[in-house]
Structure formats: C-alpha cells, structure tokens
Amino acid sequence: MSDTAAQTDTAQAAIDLRSVTKIYGRRSGGLLALDHVSLSAAQGEFVCLLGASGCGKSTLLSLVAGLDSVTDGDIDTHDHNVAMMFQEPALFPWLTVSGNVEIALRKREPSRTARKEWAAQLLSTVRLSGFADKRPHELSGGMRQRVALARSLAQDASILLMDEPFGALDAMTRDILHDELERIWRERNLTVLFVTHNVREAVRLGDRVVLMSSRPGRVIAQFDVQHPRPRRIDSTEVSSLAATITDQLRQEVSRHAH
Numbered sequence: 291m292s293d294t295a296a297q298t299d300t301a302q303a304a305i306d307l308r309s310v311t312k313i314y315g316r317r318s319g320g321l322l323a324l325d326h327v328s329l330s331a332a333q334g335e336f337v338c339l340l341g342a343s344g345c346g347k348s349t350l351l352s353l354v355a356g357l358d359s360v361t362d363g364d365i366d367t368h369d370h371n372v373a374m375m376f377q378e379p380a381l382f383p384w385l386t387v388s389g390n391v392e393i394a395l396r397k398r399e400p401s402r403t404a405r406k407e408w409a410a411q412l413l414s415t416v417r418l419s420g421f422a423d424k425r426p427h428e429l430s431g432g433m434r435q436r437v438a439l440a441r442s443l444a445q446d447a448s449i450l451l452m453d454e455p456f457g458a459l460d461a462m463t464r465d466i467l468h469d470e471l472e473r474i475w476r477e478r479n480l481t482v483l484f485v486t487h488n489v490r491e492a493v494r495l496g497d498r499v500v501l502m503s504s505r506p507g508r509v510i511a512q513f514d515v516q517h518p519r520p521r522r523i524d525s526t527e528v529s530s531l532a533a534t535i536t537d538q539l540r541q542e543v544s545r546h547a548h
C-alpha cells in the first residue's frame with residue numbers, strides 16, 4: 291500500500307471522492323455498487339483503476355463525469371472540465387472525421403471556419419491529419435479511437451476519464467496508442483482516470499494503480515509505479531509489478547468465488 295493518498299493531499303487535487311457510496315435501486319435492498327470509496331487524483335496525475343468485473347469501475351467513472359449521482363458522500367472535480375472516452379468510439383457515421391470533432395466544438399466556437407481549423411489542429415495532435423474528410427467506416431479501430439480522443443480533447447477538458455478505451459484493439463495498435471496518450475497527457479497536463487482489465491496496461495501507463503474489490507466496490511490497495519517513462523509493456527520492470535498486482539487481484543477474485 292502506498293502513501294500516495296497523503297501526497298495527493300499536499301499536491302493540488304483535481305479529483306476528490308470522499309466516502310462515495312452508490313446504491314442502484316432502493317436505498318435498502320438495492321444493489322450496493324460502491325461502498326465508501328475515497329480516492330483522490332492530483333492535477334496531472336495518471337491513475338489506473340483495476341478490479342474484477344462488476345466491482346464498480348464504470349460506476350465510479352460515470353459518477354465523476356456527473357452522468358449519475360452518488361447515494362452518499364461527495365465528489366469534487368474542482369471546476370475542471372471533464373471528458374469521457376469509452377471502449378466504443380461512438381462516432382457519428384454520417385459525419386466526416388473532421389465533422390465528428392467539430393461537433394464537440396459547437397458550444398465553444400460559433401464560427402464554422404474556426405471550428406474546422408481547430409478540428410484540424412486536434413486531428414494533427416492525434417496524428418490523423420490527412421484523414422479529416424474520411425468517414426468513420428473507412429478507418430481502422432485504432433484510428434477511430436484517435437478520433438474519439440480528439441473529440442474528448444475538443445471539450446477542453448483537463449480531466450480525461452477513460453473506460454477501457456483500448457480494450458478492443460490488437461496489442462500492436464494498443465502499444466502505439468499508449469505512446470500517443472502518454473505524449474498528449476504530458477503536453478496538456480491532463481489528469482487521467484483510466485479503467486482497464488489489463489494489469490500490464492495499468493502499470494505501463496499509470497503513475498498509480500488502484501485496485502478495487504468486488505461487490506461492493508472498495509479501494510483495497512494502491513501501487514505507485516516509479517519506473518521511468520516511457521515504459522515498455524513487455525519490460526521486466528512492468529512485468530514484475532504486474533505479476534505482484536495480478537496475484538492480489540487473483541486472491542480478491544477467488545475470495546468472492548467461495
């Protein structure tokens with residue numbers, strides 16, 4: 291267990307969850323998805339959430355995004371804009387790549403020409419210049435996730451919530467997107483909360499890996515990842531910490547299987 295929680299208190303926090311409980315359905319007799327979860331992320335920190343299926347990771351993200359409300363406790367995102375990205379890029383198939391990004395700029399930029407220019411810059415950030423006039427079906431899965439990332443950045447968010455964003459991609463494409471995401475995270479000083487089932491991915495990307503228990507979801511362990519960046523997902527350092535975390539995750543899963 292790390293002392294990161296204490297460090298986050300002194301660094302400027304971007305996300306604070308204080309004793310958050312989420313019950314789906316009625317307060318008594320409903321489904322307890324999260325049970326008094328306290329968790330903070332410092333500004334610019336990359337935090338990965340790991341846990342068995344159904345432990346409440348997606349619930350936690352949707353609460354931070356404000357898509358659902360807590361039953362008890364509170365969440366503070368300190369006036370940061372929050373964007374969310376899912377495993378499915380959910381692009382509009384009838385719009386071009388540029389159009390899919392421009393639509394996210396509508397609220398902030400009234401001029402169509404300016405929106406187009408801005409979208410071109412964002413597409414360059416995710417290395418998709420040259421694909422602006424394509425339709426989503428003409429792109430690979432990795433490219434579609436790049437468009438989704440550009441659309442998230444278009445919301446001028448400093449907090450990026452990512453729910454298994456690369457879960458459907460092949461290993462090679464995922465590796466490349468890890469590098470891109472790391473670069474963009476640094477360039478823009480984003481705070482990232484990243485949900486994954488892939489322990490190595492969590493260690494590859496995170497400053498910190500948070501392990502959650504199953505039903506009800508609670509934070510059971512946190513690991514600081516101190517290996518220098520950029521990390522290779524198949525390096526000995528990543529594999530070794532991933533093995534330790536996997537052991538703990540396995541114990542947690544088998545505890546619930548009995």
Ligand SMILES: Nc1ncnc2c1ncn2[C@@H]1O[C@H](COP(=O)(O)OP(=O)(O)OP(=O)(O)O)[C@@H](O)[C@H]1O
Pocket residue numbers: 314315321323341342343344345346347348349350
């Ligand atoms: N809208 C909802 N209404 C009722 N129950 C829900 C709802 N959303 C999630 N749940 C339940 O809450 C629990 C936590 O679900 P959640 O999707 O947050 O877990 P998860 O850790 O993200 O799972 P996975 O890793 O499989 O995506 C599960 O038991 C799920 O069935």
